[in-house]
C-alpha cells in the first residue's frame with residue numbers, strides 16, 4: 001500500500017519520448033503511446049497510473065546518423081537546416097498527440113494549463129540548433145507552444161557550448177555564450193520562455209546567471225550533484241547555490257551514469273542514489289530547488305525504478321529517507337509549478 005505517494009501529483013522535468021517515437025520507424029508508435037503499448041520508459045497509460053500530472057517533452061535533434069555517436073561527429077555542431085526539419089516533425093508529433101488524445105494530453109502554454117485534468121506537456125527544445133541566429137524560428141516555436149528551451153545539448157552550437165560526456169570531468173570546459181546566445185536568452189525572457197541550463201558548460205551557466213541577474217529563476221531540467229558523481233553533466237555546489245538563491249530548481253536526473261560515484265551506466269544501481277542527490281541539492285540550495293528530471297526514454301534507468309510506472313515507488317523511497325509530506329509535494333510537483341509560473345508570467 002503506497003498511501004500518500006500513490007496519490008501525489010508529479011511533474012517530471014525531462015523526457016525524450018518525442019524523439020523516441022519519431023525515430024522508432026514504427027508507423028503505429030504514436031497510437032501505441034496513446035494506447036499504452038509499454039514501449040520505452042513512458043506512455044500515456046503508465047503515466048496516468050503513476051500520477052504523472054505534467055512533464056517537459058523534449059524536442060531533440062541530431063542530424064548525423066545514429067552510428068555517428070561512436071565516431072564523435074554526434075558531438076560536433078549540427079547543421080541548422082537539418083535540425084529545423086527534424087524539430088518540426090517532433091513539434092508536430094506532440095501537437096498531434098494532443099489532438100488525438102481526447103484531452104488526456106494538453107500542451108501547457110500558461111500556468112493555469114498545469115492544473116487542468118490530463119497530462120500537461122511542456123514543449124521543450126533541447127539544444128537550440130533548429131533556431132537561426134536571427135531568431136525568427138523562436139517566434140514560430142513559441143507560437144506552436146514551446147515554453148522551455150535548453151541552449152545546448154552536449155555539443156557546441158551558434159549560441160553556446162555544451163559539456164562533453166567524459167568521466168570524471170568538470171563542467172568548466174569551453175567558452176561562454178556567443179553574442180547570439182545572449183540575444184537568445186534575452187528573447188526567451190521577453191517571450192516568457194524558460195531558459196534551461198542542462199548540458200550547458202560552466203562559463204555559459206555563469207553568463208546566463210549574469211543576464212538573469214536575479215530576475216528569473218535559474219533552472220536545470222535534468223542533472224545531479226557533481227559532489228556525488230563527478231560528471232561534467234552535474235552541477236557543482238557553487239552552481240547549486242546560485243540556483244537556490246535565484247529561486248530556481250534542479251530536476252534530479254535518473255541516469256545511472258550521472259548518479260553513481262564511478263560514473264558507470266549500470267541498471268544495477270539503487271534508486272536511493274536519486275534520493276541522495278536530492279538530499280545534497282536540498283542541503284546546498286534548499287528544498288525549494290529540488291525537483292524531478294527523469295530523462296525517461298533518453299537514459300539508463302536504475303532497474304529498480306525501470307520506467308514512469310516506478311515513480312510512486314521512488315516517492316516512497318524519498319519518504320523512507322525522511323522527506324515529509326510538505327517536502328515531497330514540493331519535490332514531486334510544487335517546485336516545478338512555482339518556477340514555470342514565475343517564468344511564464346514575468
Ligand code: ZN
Pocket residue numbers: 126198199222298
Ligand atoms: Zn539531456
